[in-house]
Amino acid sequence: MRRTPTIGSPELDAATGAALVFKCENLQVVGAFKARGACNAVLSLDAAQAARGVATHSSGNHGAALAYAAQRRGVPSHVVMPENSPRAKQDNVRRYGATIHFCAPNVPAREALCAEVQASTGATLIHPFDNEDVIAGQGTAALELLEAHADLDVVVTPVGGGGLLSGTAIAAHGVRAGIRVYGTEPADAGDAAAGFHAGRIMPPPTTHTIADGLRSGVSARTFAAMRQHVSDIATCSEAAIVEAMRLMWERLRIVAEPSSAVPLACLLERTLDLRGARAGVIVTGGNVDLDRLPWQQ
Amino acid sequence: MRRTPTIGSPELDAATGAALVFKCENLQVVGAFKARGACNAVLSLDAAQAARGVATHSSGNHGAALAYAAQRRGVPSHVVMPENSPRAKQDNVRRYGATIHFCAPNVPAREALCAEVQASTGATLIHPFDNEDVIAGQGTAALELLEAHADLDVVVTPVGGGGLLSGTAIAAHGVRAGIRVYGTEPADAGDAAAGFHAGRIMPPPTTHTIADGLRSGVSARTFAAMRQHVSDIATCSEAAIVEAMRLMWERLRIVAEPSSAVPLACLLERTLDLRGARAGVIVTGGNVDLDRLPWQQ
Numbered sequence: 001m002r003r004t005p006t007i008g009s010p011e012l013d014a015a016t017g018a019a020l021v022f023k024c025e026n027l028q029v030v031g032a033f034k035a036r037g038a039c040n041a042v043l044s045l046d047a048a049q050a051a052r053g054v055a056t057h058s059s060g061n062h063g064a065a066l067a068y069a070a071q072r073r074g075v076p077s078h079v080v081m082p083e084n085s086p087r088a089k090q091d092n093v094r095r096y097g098a099t100i101h102f103c104a105p106n107v108p109a110r111e112a113l114c115a116e117v118q119a120s121t122g123a124t125l126i127h128p129f130d131n132e133d134v135i136a137g138q139g140t141a142a143l144e145l146l147e148a149h150a151d152l153d154v155v156v157t158p159v160g161g162g163g164l165l166s167g168t169a170i171a172a173h174g175v176r177a178g179i180r181v182y183g184t185e186p187a188d189a190g191d192a193a194a195g196f197h198a199g200r201i202m203p204p205p206t207t208h209t210i211a212d213g214l215r216s217g218v219s220a221r222t223f224a225a226m227r228q229h230v231s232d233i234a235t236c237s238e239a240a241i242v243e244a245m246r247l248m249w250e251r252l253r254i255v256a257e258p259s260s261a262v263p264l265a266c267l268l269e270r271t272l273d274l275r276g277a278r279a280g281v282i283v284t285g286g287n288v289d290l291d292r293l294p295w296q297q
Numbered sequence: 298m299r300r301t302p303t304i305g306s307p308e309l310d311a312a313t314g315a316a317l318v319f320k321c322e323n324l325q326v327v328g329a330f331k332a333r334g335a336c337n338a339v340l341s342l343d344a345a346q347a348a349r350g351v352a353t354h355s356s357g358n359h360g361a362a363l364a365y366a367a368q369r370r371g372v373p374s375h376v377v378m379p380e381n382s383p384r385a386k387q388d389n390v391r392r393y394g395a396t397i398h399f400c401a402p403n404v405p406a407r408e409a410l411c412a413e414v415q416a417s418t419g420a421t422l423i424h425p426f427d428n429e430d431v432i433a434g435q436g437t438a439a440l441e442l443l444e445a446h447a448d449l450d451v452v453v454t455p456v457g458g459g460g461l462l463s464g465t466a467i468a469a470h471g472v473r474a475g476i477r478v479y480g481t482e483p484a485d486a487g488d489a490a491a492g493f494h495a496g497r498i499m500p501p502p503t504t505h506t507i508a509d510g511l512r513s514g515v516s517a518r519t520f521a522a523m524r525q526h527v528s529d530i531a532t533c534s535e536a537a538i539v540e541a542m543r544l545m546w547e548r549l550r551i552v553a554e555p556s557s558a559v560p561l562a563c564l565l566e567r568t569l570d571l572r573g574a575r576a577g578v579i580v581t582g583g584n585v586d587l588d589r590l591p592w593q594q
Binding site for chain 2: 252253254255291
């Protein structure tokens, strides 16, 4: 993995009242933190399993990450993607030699096609988040963040399926028990926040949130880890995601995808109020269709 | 200054045939390497000079950098800018408390208005490039680059007035005499390349190149340094600048302004052929109007 840099901006500190450092996983291999979990999972397979290949369903970044991990190990990969995935994410998966299988843009369709692909090829499913090796791998971004900034009070991530949030929270508490970890989610896909507050898993969202990486529901495994290690989960509006994304491009000068902007969106809307805190924010990915930017639509 | 990160991309290596590392000065304070030279110059003034303030003419990034440096030292700053400067660059200058003075978009107009401002305020001119302290400051990006990547064969920068290219070449040769340093320039503002090959300074360009940071002519001081320390200056088309800029956004996931894309544009067009070389590229800045991206026009 690349040890990605952290950056900050006085303007974003002023806008949120917090002292923010952004961990740039958009600069990671494949342009997303997902490379961490996928590589850990693929490298943990035994030789016979690995030789039969790996498969997954993914809105894109985990698919690209799995393809990358499989290519590095020299084994085949199969990626089931919704047919409306951003072009940049499709290209990213093809780049690393995966076979793409397109499905309708809903969870049952993608799980069904993935099961078919596994049955016909013998490939091992590497689930995007419901997998302990994946969760452990995702947690390494927080380890690097806390090595570089040992004084952080808080770490904030987006939450979709909960792999990054679980891994981050477990890793952060392994470093120091007193660190608070928050999840952030689009209100339009607010199942994790609702479930966290109700104490039970909510059904996966049906949503067109612009944060296309966060359209999954959580699993029993990630939900349990969040309940144990996460302080709270906040939600934000779609308009705040677009504003936060643009601010990150302008003030941090990085290409961050909409899902990456959800933590800053919650801080701007004060649904997550971290005034006075030193907070690390994981910037999850930078795969965006540059022909269709949300502030131009 | 921030010690900016370096990043690379297998896809850009494949497209150019070189092993490239990009020094991300777009992630520098004020979003450009210009902060280095401006701070060095402002911090080198004696107390009485500094108290009367500083002034400059600039297409934008040097103006913002000078405003930042003056703000840090607690002294006033005046920036003369062409009235057609990108909005993002105007905002960047205002953010640090400078007084902006608008002029017609040509070199005589901006020099005349800057002289007026100096006369009426007593401010010291900090020229964007024709100043030894500025040139020395710009060279520190190359020092960091060569500390992080001691094995580089080549360093490449854009050239406008020549402050960055001079400082880079002097610094690189201070580290190791055998390093080759190349300048790169839009063909539509190709005065530095033409002058370098002819052995005499050419008149400043009249140009609308998209690389708005590179519309200056060189000075006797920067020209002499380039003749002594630079291996060659290459030029590229406007179309290649747009293509290179988009590739940097997509593959490096950074916001790089058009001037920053000129080195990669020359590598893609093979007007600068570095196949087989290990080359460091200085990404000069990331201040872009996000409402007007060149591949959408």
